[in-house]
Amino acid sequence: MTTARLLVVSQPPHIPGPFSTRRIMLDVLIALTPAFLAALYYFGVGAFLVTATAVVCCLATEYLIQKFLLRKEPTINDLSAVVTGVLLAMNLPSNIPLGMVAAGSIFAIGIAKMCYGGLGHNPFNPALMGRVFLLMSFPVAMTSWPKPLINRFSVDAVTGPTPLAIIKEGLHAGQPLGELMPKIPGYLDLFLGNRGGCLGEVSILAILLGLAYLLYRQVITWHIPVIAALSAFLLSGLFWIMTPGSTPDPFFHLLTGGLIFGIVFMATDYTTSPMTVKGMCFYAAAIGILTILIRSFGSYPEGMSFAILIMNAFVPLINKLCKPYRFGEGKI
Amino acid sequence: MGSTPANIKALSFPQGGIHPPDSKLSSERAVRPITLPASIVLPLGQHIGAPSKPLVKPGDKVKTGQLLAEAAGFVSANLHSSVSGTVSKIDGVIDVSGYKKPAIFIDVQGDDWLDSIDRTPGILADISISSKDILQRITDAGLVGLGGATFPTHVKLAVPPGKKPPQILLINGVECEPYLTSDHRLMLEHPQEIMIGIRLLMKATGVSRAILGIETNKMDAIKLLTRYCDPKEGIQVQALKMQYPQGGERQLVKALIGKEIPPPPRGLPIDVGAVVINVATVFAVYEAVQKRKPLIERIVTVTGKSLKDPGNFRTRFGVTFDHLAALAGGVPDDTGKVTAGGPMMGRAFVDLSAPVTKGTSGIVFYPKDQSLRETLTNCIRCGKCVEVCPLGLEPYLVAALAEQGNWTRAEEEKLTNCCECSCCAYICPANRPLVDFIKLGKSRILDIMKKRQKV
Structure with a gap:
């Protein structure tokens, strides 16, 4: 009474595990949501535009490279390019020109990730490579910081230095720390x-x-x-x-x-x-x-x-x- | 008989491990007998070591329990008829390995047992028999490790040359594989026999202490066996945490006595003064010594999410998987994969006419949507495989080295230490075939090591 059916033979394990690459990437995106919402609250529409541009450009770069240069099935469904895009955006000021965001995204995915063989093969963090690429190429745009909660509905923000810059430059200019600390926001x-x-x-x-x-x-x-x-x-x-x-x-x-x-x-x-x-x-x-x-x-x-x-x-x-x-x- | 609480502080091994879903569908199902089929097939190599040498020829009448084939050398085991009837032929049969193996085919006629076997239901607690006779009866009965490795029990109990005699007996009642429940049912239904078996084995090995390790998902068994064990005899029941592979020999020894068996292929439990025996084997020792019953049957779990009537069956060897499946409600329509053994270390096979052998602890049916592996993607170097490896290996690395055929470096990275527990492949988010490559590497490197020894 041998049953005629096709059975699968494979090495163990024969039950699926709890993790998948896509689910992990999704979890990272979920974990980034509070930071993204805070960015929207403090920096308004600029934060949204920067993030959207970075995500779209990262996805497009990965898709186009896989489809037309490597000629293989694109794997943008694994969401790793979305994560890179969001991470890059989270590392940029909200008033940075969107063209620069696009350039940083293309560099992050095209050079820092795909050149090495794609997901899992890049020696350097792609989003950080994108950020540092922009920092060196456009130092002024990358270091003018919009003040929070001002002009949230316009991309023309009032800018000012970050607390770190206030302290560093002040100390460098010989000002005592006691005079500098009141210039930065309180710890809360x-x-x-x-x-x-x-x-x-x-x-x-x-x-x-x-x-x-x-x-x-x-x-x-x-x-x-x-x-x-x-x-x-x-x-x-x-x-x-x-x-x-x-x-x-x-x-x-x-x-x-x-x-x-x-x-x-x-x-x-x-x-x-x-x-x-x-x-x-x-x-x-x-x-x-x-x-x-x-x-x-x-x-x-x-x-x-x-x-x-x-x-x-x-x-x-x-x-x-x-x-x-x-x-x-x-x-x- | 008060309710003596077991040692509730559960122990575990300290490194790696995973927590797969338990899926013990049949743990409440009492062991059922099976109906005998019209014919059975008994492969000659049901154990690790040389296949047994047949003593019968086609046409011979045999009784249940009669010796059919004798051990061919020290590392080998006797094989007995699990039914009465006529030997029809000695021929090849495809077993769960997928390869054709020599086997004895028997047409079943009635169920006529050898007179020397005590089939009365009483429990024989007297162990005045000498340790030499215990070992002889174990050898005669063709006992092998029933946990799955099927290593001949008499070899395991003998102290290898150059090693010190053991100090402690460790009984493996962990059954950490998901789905399987045969050891659990055995412990619930035969606690006294198991205790007598432990005392017999203590006598045979000359040790004064024994620990029976059981995972905490079987609290009923822990409580029951604790009630039957007498601390004055040096026997103790120890609760173990639910953590796969708790029942792996190395993990069990580490959890119970805190010692680490040196790496394979040389390291053995005896190196840390321990002998490790599966609880089903202990029961078989009881039957072999006290009842003179050779190893002709075992409890087999037949299970799966879509199976109508999963259960535990007292199964004669040589019965086909088809026959067992029919007793559990038939092969489910959505079946896409079948394994002999559990999902973590079991072997997938295609031909359900393969026979149940001494090493078959269970048979699991998987629905089609769980049968194919998920799509293979790039390793994202998450390090989870390293985190879960109970032996402290780097599965991503040794698997990649094996994939490249870099045997030298794979050996340096201790690929051969792997116990094939599959934790790494289970946890891998990229569905890398880690165990596949590691098994390949292991067999290649062990060959190379053997050749090197010869030179």
Whole structure:
């Protein structure tokens, strides 16, 4: 009574797992939603236009390259290009000309991702590559920041420097820290996002909501965000203790610039971060340290993007050096 | 008999592991007997090691329990007839591996057992028999590990040359594979026999302690067996967390006694002073020693989401999967895949006329929409495979090295340590065929290692 039916033969496992690339990308987008909503609240229509342009240009670049250059089935359905687009937008000021956004998107996907072989093969974070490309090409547009909650319904914003720039330039000009601190928003405003800066980075509260969701969905583990924040906190704390009165305190460093956004959404990018927990810890600690070093001694007020990109370059080496503990290879 | 609480603080292994859905559809279904088919097929190689040597020829009349083929060497096992009838031929049969294997075909006539087998229902608790005789009866009965690896039990109980004798006996009642419930039912229905089996094995191996590890999804079994075990005899029931692969030999030993078996192919439980035996094998030891019953049947879980009447069947070896499926309500119409064993380590096969053998713990039917793998996409280097690997390997890396045929580096990265638990492929969001490549690499590298030894 052999039944005539076609059965599938494959290696185990024979049940589907809980994760898929598309679902992970969707989770990252969901996690980015609070930051995006905060950007809309503080920067208005400009935030929407920048994000929409980045997403459309990233998707189009990936689609066209796969379809016509590589001549294979486009994989834009995996949503990874959408994530890159949103992440790039979150790293831009809301008043940046949209042509520049398009250029940054094309660079991020075309050069930083597809040139290396596409999803999973890029050594550097594509969105950050797009941001740094724009920072070097259009330094003025990339460092004029609209003030929050003003002119939200027009793209002609009133601009002003970010808190990090106020402190850095003021200290450079020899002003005492005590005179500079009143010029920046209070820590509660910094936490809520009422300050100048890139779209996604301003509201720490919104970013932490996204982090909670990513942890809940097991998209990322706590290691990279927590250790990077801790190392940045400790090093800036050390500087603060060593040179009181001329260095901002460690909480200022955590609350300003793109540090929290960077360690939650950029440093945790799968492809460009280490594969083992041990490796992630070294990588994250180095990012925290490099960020504070660049902020304290570099010529740019913000060092987050560079710190992550520099550490991206070390990931293959970290993977080689940081192996997991092999069961049974130690003591009996 | 108070309700002695089991050691409720559940233990586990510390590294990796996953939590697949339990899907134990048949854990409430009591073990059922089967009807005997018109004919059966008994492959000669139902165990790890050399296939048994047939002692019968076509035309011979055999009784249930009669020796049909004897062990061909030390690492081999006897094979007994699971039915009475006439040997029709000795020929090849396609088993679940998909390959043709030599087998004895028997036409079933009645069910006439050998007189030496005690078929009375009473429980024989007396273990005055000598340890040498226990081992002899285990060898005679053709016992092999019933957890799935089918390693001959008498070999496992013998101390290999150059190794120290064991100090502890670990009983595997974990059954961490989703769907499977045969060990669970056995523990619920035969707790006393299992306890006697443990005492027999303790005597045979000369150890004074034994721990029976059971996952917490079987609290009823934990409670029941705790009630029957006597701490004065050195036997303890230990609850284990639900975490796959808790029943893997390395994970079980680590969870129960905190020691790590050195990596394969050399490392054995005896290196950490332990002997690990599956709970179904323990029951078979009881039957072989106390009842003189050779290994001719086992409990097989027949299950699947679309199956009408999933259940646990006391199945004679040599019965076809078709026959079992019919007893569980017939092969479901939407079946797209069938596995012998559970979904994490079981083997998918196509021909349901293959026979149930000593290693068959269950048969699972999967609906069509779950049978094909999801589309393969690029590795996104999420590191989840590294996170879940219970042996601390980097599956993404060793699989890629095997895919490239880079055997030297794959060996350096310890590819051969892999226990094939499939955690990595289960967790992979890109549906990479990690286990496929690792298994390929493993067989290639083990060949290379063997050749190197010879040189």
